[in-house]
Amino acid sequence: xxxxxxxxxxxxxxxxxxxxxxxxxxxxxxxxxxxxxxxxxxxxxxxxxxxxxxxxxxxxxxxxxxxxxxxxxxxxxxxxxxxxxxxxxxxxxxxxxxxxxxxxxxxxxxxxxxxxxxxxxxxxxxxxxxxxxxxxxxxxxxxxxxxxxxxxxxxxxxxxxxxxxxxxxxxxxxxxxxxxxxxxxxxxxxxxxxxxxxxxxxxxxxxxxxxxxxxxxxxxxxxxxxxxxxxxxxxxxxxxxxxxxxxxxxxxxxxxxxxxxxxxxxxxxxxxxxxxxxxxxxxxxxxxxxxxxxxxxxxxxxxxxxxxxxxxxxxxxxxxxxxxxxxxxxxxxxxxxxxxxxxxxxxxxxxxxxxxxxxxxxxxxxxxxxxxxxxxxxxxxxxxxxxxxxxxxxxxxxxxxxxxxxxxxxxxxxxxxxxxxxxxxxxxxxxxxxxxxxxxxxxxxxxxxxxxxxxxxxxxxxxxxxxxxxxxxxxxxxxxxxxxxxxxxxxxxxxxxxxxxxxxxxxxxxxxxxxxxxxxxxxxxxxxxxxxxxxxxxxxxxxxxxxxxxx
Ligand code: NA7
Numbered sequence: 093x094x095x096x097x098x099x100x101x102x103x104x105x106x107x108x109x110x111x112x113x114x115x116x117x118x119x120x121x122x123x124x125x126x127x128x129x130x131x132x133x134x135x136x137x138x139x140x141x142x143x144x145x146x147x148x149x150x151x152x153x154x155x156x157x158x159x160x161x162x163x164x165x166x167x168x169x170x171x172x173x174x175x176x177x178x179x180x181x182x183x184x185x186x187x188x189x190x191x192x193x194x195x196x197x198x199x200x201x202x203x204x205x206x207x208x209x210x211x212x213x214x215x216x217x218x219x220x221x222x223x224x225x226x227x228x229x230x231x232x233x234x235x236x237x238x239x240x241x242x243x244x245x246x247x248x249x250x251x252x253x254x255x256x257x258x259x260x261x262x263x264x265x266x267x268x269x270x271x272x273x274x275x276x277x278x279x280x281x282x283x284x285x286x287x288x289x290x291x292x293x294x295x296x297x298x299x300x301x302x303x304x305x306x307x308x309x310x311x312x313x314x315x316x317x318x319x320x321x322x323x324x325x326x327x328x329x330x331x332x333x334x335x336x337x338x339x340x341x342x343x344x345x346x347x348x349x350x351x352x353x354x355x356x357x358x359x360x361x362x363x364x365x366x367x368x369x370x371x372x373x374x375x376x377x378x379x380x381x382x383x384x385x386x387x388x389x390x391x392x393x394x395x396x397x398x399x400x401x402x403x404x405x406x407x408x409x410x411x412x413x414x415x416x417x418x419x420x421x422x423x424x425x426x427x428x429x430x431x432x433x434x435x436x437x438x439x440x441x442x443x444x445x446x447x448x449x450x451x452x453x454x455x456x457x458x459x460x461x462x463x464x465x466x467x468x469x470x471x472x473x474x475x476x477x478x479x480x481x482x483x484x485x486x487x488x489x490x491x492x493x494x495x496x497x498x499x500x501x502x503x504x505x506x507x508x509x510x511x512x513x514x515x516x517x518x519x520x521x522x523x524x525x526x527x528x529x530x531x532x533x534x535x536x537x538x539x540x541x542x543x544x545x546x547x548x549x550x551x552x553x554x555x556x557x558x559x560x561x562x563x564x565x566x567x568x569x570x571x572x573x574x575x576x577x578x579x580x581x582x583x584x585x586x587x588x589x590x591x592x593x594x595x596x597x598x599x600x601x602x603x604x605x606x607x608x609x610x611x612x613x614x615x616x617x618x619x620x621x622x623x624x625x626x627x628x629x630x631x632x633x634x635x636x637x638x639x640x641x642x643x
Contacts, residue, residue, distance in 0.1 A: 101125050103551070104217060104227035106489075108197050109137020111524050111531070111540040112233035113184060114158060117191050118548040124555060128193075129219065131202035135188055137235050139181045142280070144261040144474070146287025147177040150279065150308065150425040151535045152369055154321045155340050157183065158537060159329045164190065169318050173368060174310045174425065205490040206230060208519060213560045213642075215520065228560070231547065232486070233524045233540075236532055237591075239484035242475050243275065247451035255451075257475040258284055267292050270471040273456055275448075277303050279424040281476030289432040296468055297433075298456070300443045301589075302413040304394060308425035309368030336613035338538030341375035348377035348386040360393050373423040381419050387584055391418040401430035407440050421590040441468075481591035482527050482608045483507050493517040506594070506606035508573045510564025510631055511620060513543065519563035522547060528576050530617025533592070533609045542614060546621040553625075554634075560642070561635040568631030579612040586611060 103119055105112045108130035119126040134140045149156055153170035168186065171179055188194050202220040209216050209226075217225045240259040242248055249255070254265055258280040271294040274285050281297075282305055289295050313321070321328070328340065335342040348356055356377070363372045372394070379386040395412045402408035411430065432438050446458040446466065455470035480487070483503060491499035494517045502508075502517060509515055512529030513522055524543050525531050531539035554562065580586035589595040594606030610617060624631055637643045 100214060100226040100228070101127055102227065103127075103229045103231060104129065104215070104225060105231045105233055106130075106203050107137060107233035107235060107238075107525075108132070108135040108199070109139070109233060109235055110184065110536055111235075111544065112137070112231075113188060113193060114160070114537075114540060115231060115233060115524060115544045115547060116193055116196055117160070117187075118544060119551060120191075120193075120196065122548065122551060122555070124551065126196060127225075128197045129201040129203060129217075129225075130197065130199055131220075133200055134181075135194075135197060135199065136181045136184045137233075138237065139177055139184060141238070141259050142177055142261075143263065144258040144280065144284045144287075144476075145267075146283035146285075147258075147280070148172075148283065148310070149174045149180065150369060152340050153179075153313070154325070154328060155332050155338075155535055156180075156537050158187065159325070159541065161191075165322065165325050169315075170313050170321075172310055172312055174308055203489050205492070206521075207492040207496075208494060208521070210494065213520070213640075229520045229522065229551075229554075229562075231522045231524055232526060234485035234489075236482050236485075236525060237479040239480040239488055240475070241477055241480050241484075243448065243477055245448045245450055249451075250453055251451050251455070251470075251473055252453045253455075253471045253473065255473045255475070257477070259479070261474075265472070267472055269293050271455075271469060272296070272472040272474060273298060273468060273470050274474045274476055275443075276300075276476035276478065278476060278478055279303075279422060280478070282424040282426050282429050284474060284476055286427060286429045286432055289435055289438055293437060295432075295435075295438045296441055296470075297438065298441045298443050298448070299410065301415050302411050303421060303424055304391075304413055304416075304418045305424040305426040305429055306370070306372040306394070307364060307367075308427050309366075309371075310427055332535065332538050333618075334615055335374075336615070337370075337374060338534035338614045339370055339374055341370050341373075343374065343378045343381065344376060346377055347379045348389065349379065351377075356389070357393065360390065364394070364397055369425060370423065373419045376419075381583055381585065384417070384584070387417040387419070394418050398430055403434045407433050410440055410442050416588045416590075417584060420584045420588040422592065478591060482532065482594070483606075486523075486526065491518065491521070493521070494519065507608065508569050510569045511572050511624065512576075512610055512617070513546070513621075514562075514564035514632065516564050516566045516569050519561050527606075527608050528572065528610050530610050530612070530614050530620075533611060534614045539614055542618045542621065546625070549625055550629075553629075557634070558636045558638075559634045560637050561633075561640065563633050565631055565633055572631075573607055576607050576610050576612070579616075580607065580610070583611050 102124040103126040105128040108128045153175040204220045205218040207216045214226045215230045240257040268291045272292045273296040275298040277299045380390045399408045449457045449459045455468040458466045487500045497517045507527035509528045531543045594608045
C-alpha cells in the first residue's frame with residue numbers, strides 16, 4: 093500500500109550516524125528544509141548497532157569527535173583513550189540533544205526505494221512502511237559497514253541456541269558460563285574474543301585467515317590529562333588534518349632502509365610496547381606500507397612478538413598471517429588478544445584445515461582431514477564475519493536514476509563515482525560516505541567533516557544560484573576511477589583480500605577486486621573537493637530552472 097507522498101523536502105539525509113548528524117546540523121544552520129531518516133530505533137549508526145562486548149574505538153577518542161563547536165569541545169570529557177561503544181553512543185546522543193537535532197530525525201524508517209522524477213526534478217523516496225517523501229536532493233550517509241554478512245554454510249538459522257552477528261548483538265545476551273564459538277578474527281572478532289574469553293565456560297575461535305593486530309594501549313584519561321588534551325585541541329585537529337588518514341599518527345619521512353637494523357628493531361619494539369592505536373601501522377617508516385621488502389621485515393618482527401606471547405608454538409603460527417603482510421589489511425587494535433589463547437578454556441580452530449560443514453541444531457559441524465566430522469556443542473554462535481562493505485548499503489536500496497536505470501546494475505562491474513560524491517545518471521543524489529571517497533578510509537569524523545563541509549558549501553551554491561539539477565559528468569567519473577586506481581596501487585593495502593578492495597562481497601573470495609576506497613589521503617582529497625568549489629564545479633553539470641526552460 094502506497095500512501096500519499098508527504099509534502100516535499102529540500103534535503104533528505106539517509107542515516108543518523110556520525111556523518112548524517114553533522115550534515116543535519118550544518119544544513120539546519122543554513123535554514124533549508126532537511127530531515128534524516130534512519131532504519132534503526134536509535135541514532136548513532138555504527139555506535140548504535142555494534143553493542144557486542146568489547147566494542148570500542150581503534151582511533152584515539154580525542155581525535156574521534158566533532159570539531160565544529162568550541163562549546164561542545166569544552167563540555168565533553170573523554171574517559172578513556174579509546175572509548176568503548178557505550179561512551180561513544182552517549183556522546184552522539186549528547187550532540188543530538190545539545191543541538192536539538194532529534195525533532196529532525198525519523199527513526200525506525202528504512203528507505204526501500206528512491207526514484208528520480210525528471211519531470212519534477214526531485215527524488216521520490218519510499219520507506220519500508222509505504223510512506224513516501226519527495227526531496228529535491230538526497231544525501232547518503234548509510235555508513236560503510238552497515239550490512240552484515242554471514243558465512244555461506246548450510247544450516248544457518250537452524251541452531252537451537254543463540255546465533256548473532258557482532259553487528260546486532262542482543263541487549264539481553266549474557267555469555268557468562270556459556271559454550272561460545274566466535275567465527276572471524278577481524279577487528280570485531282578480536283575485540284569480542286578478548287572481552288568474553290574469561291567469562292565463558294568454553295570459547296572456540298574459528299579462524300579462516302589470521303589477521304594482523306597491534307597493541308591498542310588503552311588507558312583511562314585522568315581529569316588532568318583531559319585538561320591538557322583540551323588545551324591542545326586546535327593543534328590536534330590541525331595535525332590530524334595533515335596526516336594521510338586523519339589520525340594522530342603520521343608515516344615517518346624516514347625510510348626503514350635509512351637506518352640500521354638495530355635501530356629499526358629498537359623503534360619497532362618501542363612502537364609495539366609504548367605506542368598506541370595505529371602507531372605501528374600508520375606511524376611507521378614510510379616504506380613499510382609501500383614496499384614488499386621492508387613490509388616483510390616488519391611483518392617478521394610482529395610475528396616474533398606474537399610467538400613470544402602465545403605459549404603453544406602451533407597456535408602461535410596459526411595466529412600469524414601467511415597470506416598478507418602487516419598492514420596490508422586493516423590492522424586490529426588488541427588488548428591482550430594473544431594471551432587469550434593461553435587459557436585452558438579457549439581453543440583456536442583453523443578453518444582452512446577444518447572447514448565448517450554445517451550449522452546444526454546443537455552447534456557447528458566441522459569437516460576433518462580424514463573425512464570424518466567433529467561436532468562442536470555450543471550455546472552461542474557469534475558471527476564476527478564482517479560486512480558487505482562500502483557498496484552494500486547502496487545495493488540494499490533500490491535507487492532508480494535517469495530513465496529508471498538501477499544503481500546496483502550500473503555498478504555491477506564495480507562502483508564508479510564522480511570524485512567520490514556523485515554517480516552519473518543519478519542527479520541530485522550525493523554520497524557523503526561511499527565508494528572512492530576520502531571520507532571512507534580516514535579516521536571517520538575527520539574524513540566526513542571534509543565531505544560534509546564541501547556538501548554544505550555546495551548547498552549554499554545550489555540555493556544561492558537556484559540550481560535544480562546537479563549531476564556528475566561521465567568524463568570526470570572515468571578520470572576519477574582511473575586516478576583512484578593509480579594512486580591506490582602505491583600502497584600494499586590495495587592488493588590484499590580485504591574489504592577495502594571488495595574482496596568480501598557476498599563472501600565470495602574470488603570476487604573481482606574493485607576500486608572501493610580512495611587511498612590517496614585525506615589532505616589530497618580535501619584539496620580535490622575544494623578545487624571543484626573554486627573552479628565552479630567543472631566535474632559536474634549544474635542546471636537552473638531557466639537552463640532547463642522550466643521557468
Ligand atoms: P572484517 O575485518 O571484514 O573481518 C571479518 C572476519 O571474518 C575475518 O577474520 C574473515 O576472515 C572472517 N570471515 C569472513 N567470512 C568468513 C567465512 N565465511 N568463514 C569464516 N570466516 C569468515 O570485519 P570486522 O567486523 O572484524 O571489522 C570491520 C571493520 O570494522 C574493521 O576494518 C574496522 O574498520 C572496524 P578472512 O580474513 O576473510 O579469511
